[in-house]
Amino acid sequence: MATNVQDIITKYNKDKTRLMDVLIDVQSEHGYIPKDITKEIARELDISHVDVEQTMSFYHFFSETPTGKYAIFLNDSAVANMMGRQKVKETFERETGIKFGNVTPDGAIGLFDTSCIGMNDQEPAALINGRVFTNLTPFRVKEILRDIKDGKAVEEMYSAAFGDGENRNELIKSVVQNNIRKKGPILSEDYTPGIVIWKKLPEMTPEQVIDEVKKSNIRGRGGAGFPTGLKWEFCRKAAGEKKYIFCNADEGEPGTFKDRVILTERPKLLFEGMVIAGYAVGATEGIVYVRHEYTYLKNYLENLLQGARDRNLLGKNIGGIEGFDFDIRLQFGAGAYVCGEESALIESSEGKRGEPRDRPPFPVEKGYLGMPTVVNNVETLCSVVKVLLNGGEWYAKFGTKDSSGTKLMSISGDCKYPGVYEVEWGFSVKDILEMAGADEDRVQAVQVGGPSGSLIGPDEFSRTLCFADLATGGSLIIIDNSRDLLTDIVLNFTEFFVEESCGSCSTCRNIPNMMKLKLEKILDARGIAQDITDLEEWGKVLKVSRCGLGQTAGNPILTSIKNFRHLYEEKIQKDKDYDTEFDMAAAVKASCEAAGRIPNLN
Amino acid sequence: MSKPIVATTSLAGCFGCHMSILDIDEKILDLIELVEFNKSPIDDIKTFTKKCDIGLIEGGCCNSENIHVLKDFRKNCKILVSVGECAIMGGLPALRNGIPIKECLDEAYINGPSVQHNPKGIIPNDDELPMLLDRVYPCHEIVKIDYYLPGCPPRAELIWNALVALVTGDELKLPYEVVKFD
Incomplete structure (x- = not known):
């Protein structure tokens, strides 16, 4: 075991800022990270043991105790429950004889709850040793458990055909479906990878790139809506010997799964967007922070990055531009919603707990390793490729005045066609309900923008999706009247x-x-x-x-x-304006027992 | 019009809030002009002799007697005010809330380093003693509380200003110095 850990630490050059990667590799290799290993990591990276422990204890997918040969993480999101999670859970528990949160006595199977894994359009879903299993039913659970008993490898346990599009790729091979329902500039097939790098960038100065992005009026797609051109300009002007471009692919907002689809179907568009951002800002390194739940895309994405290096779309003198060096690496998370916050994401990438920083200074001034850093959403970076390709004015024509362009919406819940819809800003909730095939008479509420957004009722369905009215990071969950809201x-x-x-x-x-x-x-x-x-x-x-x-x-x-x-x-007690829940008999029970006296309750 | 009647008590507190009331110094002469005291350590009246207008509660509830006194205050006072951290949130006594009561009693009477002689391992159990509660409760979890005066203790001026506001019906003066805590 010891040499193994040594190999992993050496792979990351004993760099303490890569602690996350070290822990991820150890966890995936051993199924848990015991104390003697965290001590070894601390010694080798020359940091204190608590530094390792505090990072480790922060993330959901790191465990100090064994999680089983087959670690099953069943999604516990609202939509998973709406789609029948309870029965799936009960079947897992009945068939294995253990409750969730435990490992079977023989160490074979671990059952755990987990927050939304970005599969809301195909729930109930679970991660088993990092691979995704969707549309689970009690029957399917029994099949899976039978396969486990037979000792099958996880990748041999799929019974259905692989998903559509690149999900069938040799390097992905997953049953995940893209469920792309409507395409626009981002999801369009009409895209030649590298076209902006080859044809546009060599003719433009970084300032011109920023100007073009400003002209498009594009605002950040993560939800807050900060103007992208302005962010890039701040970072370009900030002093720092090295600058970084981060792509935030940590979509953890329950109900959001559009980045999953982009990472599967348009990753080259994303990487090109990062190269453009790097050129505009003067950055030399890009980091895609991908949520742990999408680890099944790792080999595929790594392979594409290598392909881009081979084609001079990454590396030195990119696109023939003398002195333009830029490379991209993947940074995986380990299960923490808060890492979607940009400063927490940076902290996490530095190998620390994903706790948000105090701001100012903003990341554009002091970000990753204290250097100026741009953090952009996956979708934002994809959009800028089309902005540069067709011009900022072209892009500004999509959408509304204050919200230009298109937005990928993750639609799930009670509708016929859950999936990803690329729509122009300015669509109303009603439009989307119609598109998704929801029975409007039965819809009692829509959750706009995930749990951090708002729950709205039918009288607000005519409101439009844009920053001025209903701002959203892109998720809509449709809830019909069969649900207890x-x-x-x-x-x-x-x-x-x-x-x-x-x-x-x-x-x-x-x-x-x-x-x-x-x-x-x-x-x-x-x-x-x-x-x-x-x-x-x-x-x-x-x-x-x-x-x-x-x-x-x-x-x-x-x-x-x-x-x-x-x-x-309708649920509260109307006849009371105050209600103590105090119960004297219960409150004095323990102390009276300890003292050996009979409670006097009069 | 007769003067408004005030009652006060200290439950699971340290009497610090009552000391803070006395800290109004010479204004205490104004105070007795302004209000009449009933059940209170200030005049040593032990039981309610009439209905009161205002009850000031110091301390939270750690035992059965605190509960009885607090309920008695609610019955006899039109307005109840939680005065200070302990009444509002349990305060220092609530530090024991994370520890099972049996462990607390064992530490105090059987295993603690200061226990000199208790060969039979007796935990006080006389029927005259109040029964300890499983945790220390803030007053508003036991009875309805109308107002809260924060502080540890609340400053004398805050208590004074609040009393005057309650009695006169004027708006409570809350200058920054009175409510800042550092």
């Missing part, structure tokens, strides 16, 4: 935030949990009117959290109180 959606999302808080700010560490308890109290018909007011007031306090996760952690409850107040009001 508060239990199936709001509670699930709130639990998600409790689970995913990095714990750095006391607000985000505590309040979502308090709100969850209060919501459960209301759902349990023990609530009073004051509880609703408390939820609203506490939600406001969350706004002082450091990052977007904490600031929006109350949104599932806050937006549902705003738009579905009646659901709360």
Whole structure:
């Protein structure tokens, strides 16, 4: 075992900023990371043991104890539950004889819950040793468990044909379906990889590239909507001996899976976008931060990067431009939603806990390793390729005045055609419901922008998707009237935030949990009117959290109180304005037992 | 019009909040002009002799007696105010909330380094003693609390200003110095 770890550490040049990669490799090799190995890693990387432990303990997919020869992570997102997760879970538990969170006594199978794995359009889904299994049913679970008993390798356990498009690629071979329902400039097949690098960049100065991007009015696609051209300009002007381009492919917002499709079908477009950004900003290195759940794309993406190097689309003097050197590497995460926040993503890439930094300074001034860094969403980087190819003015014609271009929407939930839709900004929610084949009479709510977004009802379906009205990072979850909105959606999302808080700010560490308890109290018909007011007031306090996760952690409850107040009001006790839940008999039981006295309850 | 009647008590607290009330110095003369005291350590009246307008509660609830007193206050006072950190959130006594009560009692009476002589391993169990609760509760989890005065202790001026506001119906003055905590 020892030499193995040595090999891994040597592979990353004993570089302590690559701690994530070391831990990922050890975890995947051994199925867990025992203490003697973390000690060895600390010694070899010349950092303290707690440095290793604190990084390790932060991420969901690192484990100090064995996770089983077959580690099964079953997605626990709201949509997975809507699509029948409970029965799948029960089957796993019944057939293996263990509860979730445990490993079978023979060490063969581990069952674990996990937050949304980006397969909302084909739930219930699970990761088994990093490979994706979609559309699970109790029957399918039994098949999988039979294969495990027979000792089959995970990649031999697929019974259905591989998915569509590149999912069949020799280097991917997964059953994941793309479910592309509508194409636009990004998803269009009409694209020759490298065309901008060969034909456009040599004729343009970096400043001209930035100007063109500014002309397109494109804004960041991660959700916050910062103008991309401006971000690049800030970074170009910032002082620093080295600059970096980061692609944020850590889409962890439950209900979002468009980056999965881009990484599968248009990765070359993404890489070209990063090269363009590198040229504009004066960066020499690009890093794609990919969420752990998409590890099944690793070999495929690495191979494409090598292909680009062979074709001089990466490396030295790219596209024949003298002195333009740029290369890209992949950085995988290990299961932490908060790493989608740009400064947390940078921290994580440096081998640390994915905790957001205080800002300012912003990453464009002091980012990765303290150097000026641009962090762009996958979709943003893809879009700029088309901007440069066809001109900023061409691009600005798509969409609305304040939101130019197209947006990839991840649509899931109660509809006939879940999947990815590339639509112009300015579509209404109603348009999308129609496109996705949702039965409008039965839709009771739509979750716009994932748990951190808002839950809206039918009276708001005419609102349009754009930064000025309904801003979104790109997910819509359709919920019909067969669902219990508060239990199936709001509670699930709130639990998600409790689970995913990095714990750095006391607000985000505590309040979502308090709100969850209060919501459960209301759902349990023990609530009073004051509880609703408390939820609203506490939600406001969350706004002082450091990052977007904490600031929006109350949104599932806050937006549902705003738009579905009646659901709360019909569950509370109307005859009470105060309700103590204090029970004297229960409260004194333990101390009386300890002292050997009989409680006097009069 | 007769003067408003005030009652005060210290539950699981340290009497620090009551000391803070006394810290209003010479204003105490104004105070007795302004209000009449009933059950309170200030005048040593042990039981309610009439209905009160305002009840000031210091400390949270750590035992059954605290609960009885607090409920008694709720019954006899029109307005209840949680005064200070312990009443509002449990405060220092709530540090034990993460430890099972049996462990606390074992440490205090049986295994602790300061236990000199307890050969029979007895944990006090006389019926006269209040029964300890499983954890320290903030007052608002036991009865409805109308107002909260934060601080450890709340500054004398804050308590004074709040009392005056309650009695006169004027808006409470909250200058920055009174509510800053560092």
